[in-house]
């Protein structure tokens with residue numbers, strides 16, 4: 001997820017671009033750049049790191065002009081570097097482009113354009129767009145953009161500027177957000193409202209397959225086919241601070257609601273339903289050994305360790321390979337029995353967790369190949385792995401991990417299908433069937449979020465309790481652990497997750513009306529057993545809140561409160577069942593007045609041992 005901005009108007013454009021990029025920094029901050037027209041010259045400055053680094057680069061330069069574009073990057077293709085930073089330029093150096101999104105068909109497009117003589121200077125997917133526009137540019141930037149985008153598939157929000165057409169910026173969107181700001185004699189285009197709010201509250205939201213041209217005279221919106229579009233101007237009522245969070249009270253809630261997009265973006269461009277195939281870039285160095293792997297060891301911390309526990313079920317069932325899971329902080333002190341036939345899979349949102357990084361190095365020392373599931377491109381764990389599977393969740397600001405977790409589960413599911421194919425355990429037809437369920441997931445996640453109101457009302461009944469027990473069986477046991485972690489880390493309430501089948505071996509002694517028991521009980525192989533566990537709790541005066549499948553009236557009739565989620569396959573149901581638990585933890589923490597985004601004693605990335 002990146003941030004883009006364009007401006008044309010009476011103000012000095014560079015400060016407008018920099019301020020806008022700072023307000024978009026939550027969307028990505030591994031590199032940034034600006035391009036602007038000044039004294040008939042197109043000037044481009046880019047830098048690695050946060051916007052501050054770009055400001056340092058610009059310091060002392062002669063800056064001017066009143067039209068320009070800017071970009072703050074969250075890398076998906078191509079490591080954070082000056083060469084991969086936006087704005088990207090065409091072969092003439094007179095056409096620039098900034099982009100947020102993922103171009104699915106960039107590889108064939110890049111090959112074709114290079115064969116036609118275009119010289120590429122970056123590893124990004126984005127660069128194919130600017131060379132496509134160059135290819136069709138015959139004096140009219142808007143028409144060239146229109147022509148180029150008809151060859152592009154995937155998600156994009158772009159802003160393009162050309163020295164030969166110094167009064168206009170051409171924007172366009174497909175799946176990635178783009179909003180136009182209408183000021184007094186000044187017009188802006190940006191990924192999100194925070195970049196505009198200092199200049200205007202009057203905005204137009206672009207829809208998919210639409211093009212917007214902004215100039216000093218105003219804005220024109222057309223469809224990709226060229227038909228004019230009439231769009232109502234909307235006025236943004238939010239305060240600037242609310243605007244930063246997209247209208248949500250906390251980054252955590254915003255990120256919970258971003259999960260459908262994070263799931264979809266993690267899937268995008270990595271499958272062919274028709275062929276029943278999975279295509280994972282970043283696996284080139286390990287692809288040939290995957291069929292020979294005798295054992296997989298998963299290593300992670302915290303929420304990522306819970307993702308590893310879910311992956312154990314996926315890999316064992318879909319790839320028929322023995323799997324072990326270990327905390328990074330434990331793994332590295334074991335007298336390890338590892339050899340090159342073992343694949344070590346590390347999971348880390350930040351890619352900087354020191355315990356996991358050291359565990360990775362220990363595994364390498366034993367001759368193991370490393371594959372890592374990481375959310376930050378170019379992070380330490382990513383750089384030291386043999387294969388990397390990036391989650392495309394975008395920056396996760398809230399300390400409590402939410403969208404990164406469901407993106408990890410999505411990526412691990414894709415990896416299981418990929419490994420199962422390479423090991424000959426899954427055929428194309430079976431992958432087609434499993435993929436069909438995955439492609440429905442973003443919509444099912446949207447539906448699950450609709451239970452937010454029910455959950456918020458639940459919290460007023462349970463927020464005063466000081467202890468919670470979370471129960472789950474099978475693939476939902478890790479989700480019970482995750483629900484307990486979410487609650488304790490942001491509301492400071494004691495909570496523990498337990499395998500429901502273990503109740504009779506101890507925890508049942510704890511049961512009474514003062515300790516709510518939250519039970520993951522979606523339809524599945526162990527459903528009858530879970531109902532029996534619920535009976536055990538109720539028979540001892542316990543209070544039960546269930547997360548179950550829509551329509552499961554038998555379950556809902558047996559519990560004190562419940563949250564219903566859409567039906568999906570057992571493999572995918574953890575990605576949905578965790579969402580009500582995230583919302584439960586969030587609303588209880590808010591009810592208690594806790595600092596949800598920055599809970600006490602915690603850091604977003606634990607880079608110490």
Ligand code: AGP
Nearest residue numbers: 302303304348349350353400401
């Ligand atoms: C999760 O909500 C916590 N913030 C924490 O457990 C986190 O998952 C853990 O520190 C691992 O971080 P990583 O995924 O960046 O390696």
